[in-house]
Amino acid sequence: MNARALWHTAGVILLNAAGNFALTVGMKRAPAAAGPVLALLQPFAAAGIVLLIGWMLLRLRLLQIADLSFVLPLTAVGYILNAAMGAALLGEQVTLTRWAGAFLITGGAALTSMTPARSRRKQEEREAAATGREGGEP
């Protein structure tokens, strides 16, 4: 795997964690009177939204240069990173069961990523090949 893909992957993970962190700070700091929409204009919340738009665009770019099966397990580390940031920077009480939950979800995403990206394509190829044979193709 080339260095470009690895840098993109690191950027995707960090942008997601930073975006979620900023959005959390912004939404928690927003006054209750602000309402659900005006709260999004709080500086930290707005910064979080910008970072998450950047995350989405960089993830699209990463999917152009790397396999989905490479991207999914590595970016699933984000579940653990988000829990770690909640504990370290926001002072959240992350219990042992919550850590276990985050690790299980990461494991689940990693296991899913080990499967072929497009199961239907194989089936369609088999059907197309069968149709071709029935049609008298060599």
Added chain:
Amino acid sequence: MTLQWLLVGAIVACTTCADLLQSHGMRCGGARWKVPLSIVFLAASFFSFTQLLRIADLSFAVPATAASLVVETVLARLVLKEQVDWRRWGGAALAAAGVALLAL
């Protein structure tokens, strides 16, 4: 606590609808209305996520939304007729177990 899980449910439902519409639209036709409608669902999902972050911990909100992986795997099999092998079911089961741990 109830509101937290209601918002998680809204996020999972909206994300699932968006992904199904996108996937179905791109493969089976109807992309002209399914993809724009999916963006409406994505916006609703993101808005629900911002409201969840207002009342819940970050360490809860992000993993909890992974419940969509479970629902989407089931619906991918039933609606999109995808072939889901044991590893994919296993991955969904692990994610479900993880979300269940968050609920404790």
